Amino acid sequence: MVLEKSSVPFFGTAEQKKRLMAVISEHKDEKGALMPILQKAQDIYGYLPIEVQQIIADEMDIPLEKVYGVVTFYAQFSTHPKGRYRISVCLGTACYVKGSGDIFNRLVERLGINGGEITPDGKFSLDACRCIGACGLAPVMTINDDVYGRLTVDDVDRILDKYN
Amino acid sequence: MVNIKINGIACSAPEGSTILEAARLVGIRIPTLCYLKDINAIGACRICVVEVKGARSLVAACVYPISEGMEIQTNTPKIVKSRRTTLELVLSNHRKDCLSCVRSGSCELQALCNEYGVNEYAYEGENPVIVVDDSSLHMVRDNSKCILCRRCTAVCAKTQVIGVIGANDRGFATQIGSAFDMPLSETACVSCGQCTAVCPTGALTEKDDTQKVLDAIADPDKFVVVQAAPAVRASLGEAFGYPIGTNVEGKMIAALRRLGFDKVFDTNFSADLTIMEESAEFLDRMNNGGVLPMITSCSPGWIRYCENYFPEFIPNLSTCKSPQQMFGAIVKTYYAQKLGKKPEDIVSVSVMPCTAKKFEINREDENAAGVPDLDISITTRELARLIKKSGIMFTDLPDEVCDSPLGTGSGAGVIFGATGGVMEAALRTAVWTLTGKPDSTPIEFTEVRGTEGLKEATYNVAGTEVKVAVVSGLAQAKKLLKRIKSGEANYQFIEIMGCPGGCVNGGGQIIQPAYVRNFMDIGKERAKVLYGIDKANALRFSHENPDVKALYDEFLGEPNSHKAHEVLHTSYKAQKLYK
Numbered sequence: 164m165v166l167e168k169s170s171v172p173f174f175g176t177a178e179q180k181k182r183l184m185a186v187i188s189e190h191k192d193e194k195g196a197l198m199p200i201l202q203k204a205q206d207i208y209g210y211l212p213i214e215v216q217q218i219i220a221d222e223m224d225i226p227l228e229k230v231y232g233v234v235t236f237y238a239q240f241s242t243h244p245k246g247r248y249r250i251s252v253c254l255g256t257a258c259y260v261k262g263s264g265d266i267f268n269r270l271v272e273r274l275g276i277n278g279g280e281i282t283p284d285g286k287f288s289l290d291a292c293r294c295i296g297a298c299g300l301a302p303v304m305t306i307n308d309d310v311y312g313r314l315t316v317d318d319v320d321r322i323l324d325k326y327n
Numbered sequence: 328m329v330n331i332k333i334n335g336i337a338c339s340a341p342e343g344s345t346i347l348e349a350a351r352l353v354g355i356r357i358p359t360l361c362y363l364k365d366i367n368a369i370g371a372c373r374i375c376v377v378e379v380k381g382a383r384s385l386v387a388a389c390v391y392p393i394s395e396g397m398e399i400q401t402n403t404p405k406i407v408k409s410r411r412t413t414l415e416l417v418l419s420n421h422r423k424d425c426l427s428c429v430r431s432g433s434c435e436l437q438a439l440c441n442e443y444g445v446n447e448y449a450y451e452g453e454n455p456v457i458v459v460d461d462s463s464l465h466m467v468r469d470n471s472k473c474i475l476c477r478r479c480t481a482v483c484a485k486t487q488v489i490g491v492i493g494a495n496d497r498g499f500a501t502q503i504g505s506a507f508d509m510p511l512s513e514t515a516c517v518s519c520g521q522c523t524a525v526c527p528t529g530a531l532t533e534k535d536d537t538q539k540v541l542d543a544i545a546d547p548d549k550f551v552v553v554q555a556a557p558a559v560r561a562s563l564g565e566a567f568g569y570p571i572g573t574n575v576e577g578k579m580i581a582a583l584r585r586l587g588f589d590k591v592f593d594t595n596f597s598a599d600l601t602i603m604e605e606s607a608e609f610l611d612r613m614n615n616g617g618v619l620p621m622i623t624s625c626s627p628g629w630i631r632y633c634e635n636y637f638p639e640f641i642p643n644l645s646t647c648k649s650p651q652q653m654f655g656a657i658v659k660t661y662y663a664q665k666l667g668k669k670p671e672d673i674v675s676v677s678v679m680p681c682t683a684k685k686f687e688i689n690r691e692d693e694n695a696a697g698v699p700d701l702d703i704s705i706t707t708r709e710l711a712r713l714i715k716k717s718g719i720m721f722t723d724l725p726d727e728v729c730d731s732p733l734g735t736g737s738g739a740g741v742i743f744g745a746t747g748g749v750m751e752a753a754l755r756t757a758v759w760t761l762t763g764k765p766d767s768t769p770i771e772f773t774e775v776r777g778t779e780g781l782k783e784a785t786y787n788v789a790g791t792e793v794k795v796a797v798v799s800g801l802a803q804a805k806k807l808l809k810r811i812k813s814g815e816a817n818y819q820f821i822e823i824m825g826c827p828g829g830c831v832n833g834g835g836q837i838i839q840p841a842y843v844r845n846f847m848d849i850g851k852e853r854a855k856v857l858y859g860i861d862k863a864n865a866l867r868f869s870h871e872n873p874d875v876k877a878l879y880d881e882f883l884g885e886p887n888s889h890k891a892h893e894v895l896h897t898s899y900k901a902q903k904l905y906k
Contacts, residue, residue, distance in 0.1 A: 217905075226489065227506040228505055231493075242507075
């Protein structure tokens with residue numbers, strides 16, 4: 164039985180699995196080992212899909228639900244992969260009062276995904292973030308390393324088109 | 328002892344007691360919602376708050392230890408106000424269909440709101456739309472009634488070491504659910520129902536099959552027979568005001584008859600039948616180099632656990648169907664022939680202390696007559712519901728006895744409902760068979776009795792040493808199986824029951840609120856009922872049951888015969904569900 168837990172199929176390599184197993188055996192017997200294992204697993208895979216969480220659960224002899232509970236508790240963990248273009252919209256106070264909520268909603272509408280998700284073609288992923296220190300340019304979003312400031316909702320379509 | 332003052336009254340309590348426990352000793356019940364003794368002590372719900380002189384703020388009595396000279400107030404206006412506000416806030420996000428909710432009357436939230444005069448209009452919460460998970464065969468999860476006390480997740484993860492439900496997400500978005508929010512049916516949930524027995528509200532309930540029963544009874548073309556498991560008679564009375572530990576066997580039978588079943592039988596009969604098959608199987612394994620230790624197979628929660636978590640022990644499982652299924656199989660083969668009816672025209676119903684039995688009736692390889700052995704399985708709670716909604720005055724009923732021929736059970740059969748009971752019943756018959764000396768066979772094997780998680784004993788039977796172990800609750804089962812795997816422990820015969828204490832504590836029994844469970848071993852009280860019935864029974868050995876003897880003479884031949892295997896035995900398969 165395979166559950167579709169992410170719109171993008173999981174392609175873990177043998178090399179990644181080897182690294183994960185090494186991380187698990189390094190931390191396994193420590194108290195509170197789950198957090199460092201999850202952090203390093205996310206470093207290895209970029210995100211924490213069910214396949215990775217199941218390996219961790221099995222190796223640590225704890226329920227998958229326990230792993231998932233921790234993953235969903237902390238904002239730093241993602242169960243979805245990141246896209247080739249990682250869009251991040253600042254919802255910090257300054258950007259928010261300048262209308263970044265509308266920008267975010269426009270992106271949700273345009274891409275057909277929610278925050279934390281990825282488009283089925285693996286091209287765009289969307290996240291909300293807190294202040295990135297560019298309040299003077301509010302509202303702000305970043306796509307990979309490009310920063311876009313003083314945005315209006317209409318700008319969103321124009322910018323996205325650049326990446327097509 | 329530690330000297331303290333509670334509400335101005337000087338008293339003392341053992342060191343290490345919590346305020347909650349100390350208050351109980353002087354007759355004060357501090358209200359709780361999230362606390363469950365030995366299972367969940369997280370001080371989260373804040374209903375149990377009390378004032379401690381010198382403390383900065385109100386403290387949670389369920390986790391706060393007493394200390395010498397401590398002065399505690401449990402009922403000041405400040406405390407009452409705090410508890411009221413907490414209840415109002417909990418209630419604001421609770422779907423309040425209290426009029427028809429199956430937990431109305433046994434809901435701990437409802438009882439507290441009533442005590443504190445809290446009505447539902449104080450705050451209107453966000454009440455997000457919740458998808459009810461009714462994917463599994465045995466229970467329904469409705470998070471719109473969940474108060475996030477985490478009693479269910481604690482019992483699932485700690486007592487049963489399953490942990491297929493837990494708290495997901497955080498803050499206001501927190502919800503109890505499975506990994507990746509998958510339906511419960513896709514997880515390795517073993518259907519034990521312990522979560523439904525500890526839920527304070529109507530968020531977790533058994534799947535209600537009472538209407539199916541009523542429909543079958545109302546159908547003139549169907550012949551409807553019912554069996555009731557040993558442990559049901561030890562708990563059913565609790566729903567009608569009897570003290571915990573009251574035997575209501577006679578009234579239970581009378582009530583089943585008044586509900587309109589065509590025949591009222593007793594699972595004690597097929598418990599005896601199970602012993603005939605299981606002890607013969609055990610002796611065969613002992614004498615002919617079969618796989619040992621042999622492990623009992625009566626508990627469908629345990630079977631499901633084995634298939635999912637320890638498939639390497641499947642060859643160790645007795646191939647005997649559970650008493651419920653053996654009963655069903657005999658009804659649709661032997662008894663159908665006797666009646667001159669087609670198995671399709673019989674509806675076979677069971678009343679069980681168990682939610683996993685609802686799962687078990689749908690298992691593969693449980694259809695001796697080519698149709699499912701059992702058609703409907705209801706819990707003790709559902710039977711109580713049926714009795715109430717049918718207007719049957721339970722307390723006024725006379726004591727009646729079961730119909731013949733499948734209504735006779737020995738004392739060995741009835742103790743199946745308590746941890747150690749199957750082992751003891753099997754030993755009675757196995758020892759008798761091996762020694763061939765009925766007079767010198769002991770009746771009571773007290774070493775395997777009691778509510779401890781693990782019991783071990785060694786018996787010398789006709790020159791052969793038999794080492795046995797009895798465990799209940801899956802945490803105990805896991806520990807034992809790991810010790811066997813590592814070679815640390817070695818036995819010939821093991822009894823495993825999925826629920827702690829055995830069926831008397833099954834997930835389908837009458838629900839007792841936390842304030843009762845926290846201060847009383849309810850399983851122990853119910854088990855006393857079963858051992859009492861055993862002691863009072865003229866028949867103490869399964870093989871002396873005349874109905875069982877007749878069944879072998881007329882239909883099955885010998886225990887473990889080819890025919891017996893066809894009808895009474897089953898098979899198991901490793902499962903790969905999310906765990």
